[in-house]
Structures are given as structure tokens and as C-alpha cells.
Amino acid sequence: MAKFKSTQEVMKIIKNKKNIRNFGVIAHVDHGKTTMSDSLLAYSGIIAPSAAGKALAMDFDKEEQARGITIYQANVTLLFTQKDQEYVINMIDTPGHVDFSGRVIRSLRAIDGAVVVCDAVEGIMTQTETVTRMALEERVRPVLFINKVDRLIKELRLTPEKMQAQLADVVSAFNQLIDTYAEPEYKEKWKVSIQNASVTFGSAKDRWAINTDLMKERGITFKDVIDAYTSEKLPELVEKAPLADAVLGMVVKHHPPPQDAVKYRIPQIWKGDLNSDVGKALLAGEDDGPTIMMVVNMVIDPAAGPIAIGRLFSGTIKDGQTINIIDEKREGRVQSVNFFMGNQREQVGELGAGNIPALLGLTECRAGNTLSSIKDIQMFEGVKYVSEPVVQVAIEPKHPKDLPKLVEILRQLTIEDPNLIVKIDEESGETIVAGMGVLHLDVANHRIQEKCEIITSEPLINYRETVKGGCEPVMAKSPNRHNKIFMRVEPLEPAIAHMLRTGEISDMKNKDIVSDLLKGAGWDTDTIKRVMKFDSRGNVLINGTKGVQFVNESTDSLNSGFEDVMKEGPLCKEQMRDCKFIFTHFVPHEDTAHRGLSQLGPASRRACMGALLTAGTAVLEPTLAIEVRVPTDLVGNVATILSGKRGKVLDMQQKGASSIIIGELPASETFTLSEAMRGQTAGRATWNTSFKAWTEVPKSILATAVADIRKRKGLAPDPPGISEYIDKE
DSSP: OBOOOOHHHHHHHTTSGGGEEEEEEEESTTSSHHHHHHHHHHHTTSSOGGGTTTSOTTOOSHHHHHHTSOOSOEEEEEEEEETTEEEEEEEEEOOOSGGGHHHHHHHHHHOSEEEEEEETTTOSOHHHHHHHHHHHHTTOEEEEEEEOHHHHHHTSOOOHHHHHHHHHHHHHHHHHHHHHHSOGGGTTTTOOOTTTTOEEEEETTTTEEEOHHHHHHHTOOHHHHHHHHHTTOHHHHHHHSBHHHHHHHHHHHHSOOHHHHHHHHHHHHBOSOTTSHHHHHHHHTOTTSOOEEEEEEEEEETTTEEEEEEEEEESEEETTOEEEETTTTEEEEOOEEEEEETTEEEEOSEEETTSOOEEESOTTOOTTOEEESSSSOOOBOOOOOSOOOOEEEEEEESSGGGHHHHHHHHHHHHHHOTTOEEEEOTTTOOEEEEESSHHHHHHHHHHHHTTSOEEEOOOEEOOEEEEOSOOOOEEEEOTTSOOEEEEEEEEOOHHHHHHHHTTSSOTTSOHHHHHHHHHHTTOOHHHHHTEEEEETTTEEEEEOOOSOTTTGGGHHHHHHHHHHHHHSOTTTSOEEOSEEEEEEEEEOOSSGGGSSHHHHHHHHHHHHHHHHHHHOEEEEEEEEEEEEEEEGGGHHHHHHHHHHTTOEEEEEEEETTEEEEEEEEEGGGOTTHHHHHHHHHTTOOEEEEEEEEEEEOOHHHHHHHHHHHHHHTTOOSSOOOGGGTOOOO
16 A cells, blocks of 8 residues: 655665665556556545546646646655555656657656556557657566556446457557567566556556456456446445555566666666676665766756756765766766655755655756766766657747847756757857657747747748768869868668667767677778768768878868768758768878868868769658547548648558558648648547658659748758869869
8 A cells, every 4th residue: 555654754765775666657648647647646645536637746837737748757756565565666757749758768767667558448559669669678677557447348338358358459469569679588578467467457537456466365356347337336446446556566566676677777778897896886776886877857946946857876865965977077066865756856865876866956967967976987878769859940039138038948948858959040040949849849839938928930840961872082172272172972871870860879989889889780890990970960971091191180170071061961951861971082281271170171061062962962851650540430531631741541450439540741741730630530530640750852842842941041042053062173
């Protein structure tokens, strides 16, 4: 049974690491994560039981309450008692909407187990698959809570036998995900089972849940569940099988304590030497080791300033402690150590390894940073996002005097949300805010509007450019005509481009690790040694010269031209991706004064541009996956909408009286999707979209798309020609 205790009592219990559990609640949007979390909070005494399922206490932001969705991950410390053992359970409730998947991924780094919530009628949906895959990639063990079982009784009116068959199908589909995405060692070990109570059934809204352990202990059957609804005995069921007992019991039984989890999680998320003192400390997860923590979330408290929330993997963190912010190469001082009870922050003075502290005072800290009492340690692996910002708006203050206020608000927003990108357009002077989707930007705009009146443009789609083929070396001269640079380009191998974009490869990483990754992708040792610059957009510059003077001392200048082109490609000044440039020859002037940055930088830029235009470039647009639930008789209407928006239907599944249509369509065609769906289905369709891939803009609309982008950016109507960048001998 769960109950509320004082902070002091909780602190006593967490001295025993075996009695700590760190878990998150993850799911498809609207499958009931936050409602389930409410029930757990009510049972712990943090909110009134009568408010559970309605309070959405974990959605403590006004925007979340208004929209009825979770936007920000929220964490809370609960107490749970089972068989006279008291457990401290750190729970994180995460967003389900794909626009906020970055928050889910960061949260997974802090936890060891995940309760995947799934609708009993809808079953495994696209986002269920996405978040489960994320969890498995982080070596976070999943268990399954099948929610909304009441729908099987009240809506579908299933018999006990058919109900159990439907639930068994959901379990089977979930285990297929584990079979697909789990590492070989965990494929069988982590599959969920009704028999061992790693699957729980219930209704978060009605606050009851059962699994085989609880059914045996309390003599409950599925027939009792059906009777509770048909004979109006629901209060008796809630009293006999409260949701918290089943869900938290499942967490305690199947999720590991932190000291057990770090043994297999640390090798996945920290690539330092595991046999070093630091490596051994991380694998031990003891309070007396060096303090090592990864920050997964930043929250701005209006009174206290930035709060760094994360997982403490080793040591103890204390009030007043000086800590190294490894990524930022600077020190910070912890003003106070806290944890969260609901949306209330409790000051505790210190916390030991295995917990999720909230630290005040680290104003320079950012999500993803590694904190350590030891200098110069290997940082934790970067978080790998499943998407990237594809929609943007231009914003400006309604009153020019508010510009400094807007700048500060945007600074705070980007601290809290690293997936929100803010940049100044140098051509127009506009402030551009880019996000994961229209909803992501809409929420950000509302946050800004609360503090500052702004004017926003219509949402715009981000595009990318890429090279289509290869070319022979082209030559470009420096502005003073005294230096010659020869460059060629070809498409970069997809595996390497992916590793660059996810941060697995970067200039700052351990060279041995980078070398091993590149060899695994097919590069030889000589090519690896010749890398001049990795670009996080998925591009690389390689030195292909032999026996040429002054190359090494000119590297920074040559890289600067390459970087400029990767930021703004030749067709419409959009970011480049998937390009491999080979710098093949260099004829420098002997005098240093004639080959500085002001000469070689522009020459490198012209050579890269010339190579791209010679090889041929393409414009890429973001394509979204879409999943639509609609009554079967309206399937044709939805297919018509998708085809009319350059989309297509890829698959169709029958789920009861509804059909699930799985398809794809360009992001640029989604701005009027709501109106089209409402008009064609009388509001009876529900859908969600998620980023799928960058795909080439069709030739039939390429010229128009390029012209529109260039016009919006204030550029000349036609892209530059090859002759503007290539010089003759």
C-alpha cells in the first residue's frame, strides 16, 4: 500500500539502495499516462483521491491543463509499502505527443524502468512503438499497463473470454516490439508476461488495476471486473484492487534497484574506461564514490532561477558543493539539493547515488551536461533524438521596447527545451524559432505571449539540401588570386551521416572510439586519419592531398569555408546533409600574409559550392508518418485527403468498428489537415503525425519550391550558376 510520509522519513528509507526504484510513464498520446500518475499521487496522499483522474496533477503547467496533454516531463517521489518493506519510488511522467519526444528521450536517461501505458481498445500505436524503442535503446526495462479495460466492457461489450483474448493480443504485439528492438541479451529476459505480473490491466480513470499477483492474493477474476461495471459495484473493485497496489507492485517486482541497473546501463551510456577508478565508481553506484551526475532536464523557477534535474549515478551531492560542469569546462556551486514531491520542491540538503536530485545554483548548466567532482572525466553519451526541428516561425515583439524582454524569454525557453532552436536571420534581422511540429511551436508561442506581446508569421517548413551524385575536382581561387583549392564531393555513407547527426561521432569525442565506429562503417585507417572536419548535420571534409605544403596550418581556414556551405547550401541557403567533400589539391602562396583566413576561407567556400553545383544538388522536405483512426465507412474519405496532399496510404488495419490507416505525407501539406479531416469525416477521425524522413522534393514542384524559399529569404529568384564559383587556370 502507498502512503505519504515526511521528507525526513523518505530520506531514511533511501539509505538502502535496494529499496529505491526509478521509473517513467511512457505511452502514445491520450492513452492515459497522466491519469494513471494522478491515481498514484492520490494513493500517496499528494492529491485528494476524489481528484485523481481529473486533477492532472503532473500536468502542473497552465498550458498542459488547458490542452489536456502532457508537455513537460514531471517527476515526483512516492512511498510504497509492500509486505512490510518500504520503497521510495522516483516517478517521471512524460509527454505522449510526438512533438515533445525530446523530453521523453532525456527522461529515459534518468530512469531504470518504464511503465508503458497502452489503450486496451486501440492497442499498440505508432508512438507506443517509438517510446518503447527509445527505452530499449537506453537499456530501460519496460513493463506494460493496459489501460481503459472498461472500454472493452462498456463500448465493445466483450465476454470474459473475448476480453482476455483481446488483452492477450495486445501483450503479444508489445512483445513483438521487444523482439524487434531489444538487444539480443534482453530479447527474452525483458518480454512481458501475464503469468509473472509484468502486465497489469485496469482503468486509470476509475482507479483500479489487477495483475496475476494481485488476483491470486485477493481472489479477483475478470468476471469480478465485468460485474463491477454491470452491477454498479465499481467502488468495491477500487477498494479491493487499487491501481497503485498493482502498478507500483509491478514496478517493485520487475524494475531493478539503481545499483543493479547501473551495471548494464553504464556501459551503454558512458564510453569511458570501465576499469578506471571513475568507471568502477559508476558501476558500483555507491554514496562514497566521486560525485557524477547527468542533467536531463532544466526548469526555470521564477523565484529560484534554473533548476538542474538529473540522475546521480555515483557519490553524494550536497548543499554548497563545488562541482565541475564537464561539457561547459567550468565550475558551478550547488546552492541547494532538492527533490520533487508532486509539483512541490523539497529541500533535503544532500542526496546519494541512485536518486534524481533537483539542484539550484548551477545557472550555466544545460540538459545533457555531465556534472562531476572530478575534472576531465569522459562525458555521458549524448541523447539521440528521433526527430529534428522541421517547422519554424518568425517572431518579433509587438512593441520594439520589449526586444530585450523577448531575448531573455527566449533564452529561458531554450534552457528548458533544447529541442527549441532560436536563431537570427542575418538577411532579414528576424528572430526565427524552430520546433518539432506545429504544436511544439504553438506551445512555445503561448509561453512567450504570457510575458511579452509578439507578432508571429505563419508556420514555415524547414528544408534541407543534399548532393545527388559525385564530381571530378573543381578549382577555386582565393580573392587575391594567389591560392588555388581543388575540391570534389560525393554522397556520404548513410551509416556515417546518421552517427554524425546523433552525436555518436564528433570532433570532441575519444579518437579511438570514433576510429572504431568509422571502421565498422567501412572506412579504412588512412581515410579516418585524413578527416579534417565532422559536421553535426551529417557532412564531412577529408584531406585528399599528398605531399602539399602548408595544409596543416591552413586547416582552420579551409574548415571555415566548408562550415559556411554546410549551414547554407547553394540552391536556397538551407542546411546541407549527407555530403562527403574531398579536398584533393592545394596550390598555396608561399607568403603567410597572402594565405590567411580572409583568403583561404572564401576560396574553400567557393570550391565547396562549385563542387555541389557540378555534382548536382537536391532539395529535401520533411515527410511525416501519419496514423488515422476512423470509422471503417470513412476510410475512402481519408485516403482521398492523403492523396490530395501528396501523401499515400501504406497500410490499413481493422480494430473493432474502426480502421487504422497508416500513411505518410509531406509536412508542408499538414497546415490545413485539421480542416480537411473535419470536413471529410464530420469530426470522427483522430490522428497523429511524427517525423519520418527527409525526402527529395518532386521535380514537378522543385522550381516553385526553390523560388518560394528564395523569395521568403529575400534572395534573387534564380539559384547561382556553376560559373560563379569555379575558376579557370
